[in-house]
Amino acid sequence: MKIKGEMLKxxxxxxxxxxxxxxxxxYCKEPECSKLFIVEGTKEKPRIGIRYPGKKLxxxxxxxxxxxxVLWANLLDFLVVPFKNGIEQTASLFNYRNLLVDFETHKKHNDLFWEMILELYEKNTITKMPPKLDGVESRLFLEMLKWMWIQEDLNYKLSHSDVESKIKYxxxxxSGSATSRGAGRxxxxxxxxxxxxNHFNSALATKIVLS
Incomplete structure (x- = not known):
């Protein structure tokens, strides 16, 4: 079944x-999250999509x-959405808190998975076959993280000049305070x-870093 969304190259x-x-x-003047773009997988078998415009725009x-x-704020904000068997899933199931718990419970001891996270963090790429681990399917975890990190960089770190946007934002x-040059991913x-x-468990790390 083809998804009614545009496949991005x-x-x-x-x-x-x-x-x-x-x-x-x-598409910045379109209704919130009305445009669906497939960014991982195919239109027949989508794995990850993004919905634009995001609510922060x-x-x-x-x-x-x-x-x-500068007439716009957060121009490139979008919502990252996962798919399962061609059906769009609830994005909130894959928030940072839940991913961190899954990592702690099922993935933190796997060296290959950690190497893939390092590559993803540094290069935005996934070039190896993810290991089969319990919890969230490994490829889905990494691809969700990839696009959530891209979103973080666009919302909190990279300026319109950094991404060569034709529209200043x-x-x-x-509250209207600037967030540029933040930590991003x-x-x-x-x-x-x-x-x-093992410096902290996921609950404490969430309070310290993500709160």
Whole structure:
């Protein structure tokens, strides 16, 4: 069964950011999460999709507007959605807290899986066959993490100039404070590291790093 969404030809590695800036921004005025793009798998057998525009994207409320005004905030925000047997699943099941618990319970002792996390963190790539482990299926875990990390970088770290966006935008939190040059993916990676090396359990690592 084909999914009613557009299949993106996502480039490898860090070129992803520029590609997303070009593809997504043209739909910034569409209703929230109305556009579905398949980013892992195929239209017949999708594994990961992203829904755009995300809920953090909004037009900024400015007192005065001129030619240099930045009219948008969080322009490239999106929702990462997993698929199972061609059916879109609830994204909240794969939040950082749940992934960290799954990593602690089923995956932290597997050296190959950790090597793949390191590669993913550094290069945005998954080039090896994931090991078969209990809990969340290993490839699904890694691909969800890949796109959640990309989203984190776009929302909290990379500016519009970093991704060569044709539309200028600011990175802001709910109160309107700037979030650019933040930690991005590094926060959850730090939590994984602390749990893997037995410095903290997942509950405490969540409180320290992710709260």
């Amino acid at each position: 996502v480039p490898i590695g860090h070129e992803i950011y520029k590609y997303l800036a070009e593809v997504l921004s043209q 909004h037009e900024r409320k400015l007192k005065r507007i001129n030619k240099n005004s 600011a990175l802001e939190n709910k 590094a926060k959850f990676f730090a939590a994984l590291f602390l749990v893997r090396d």
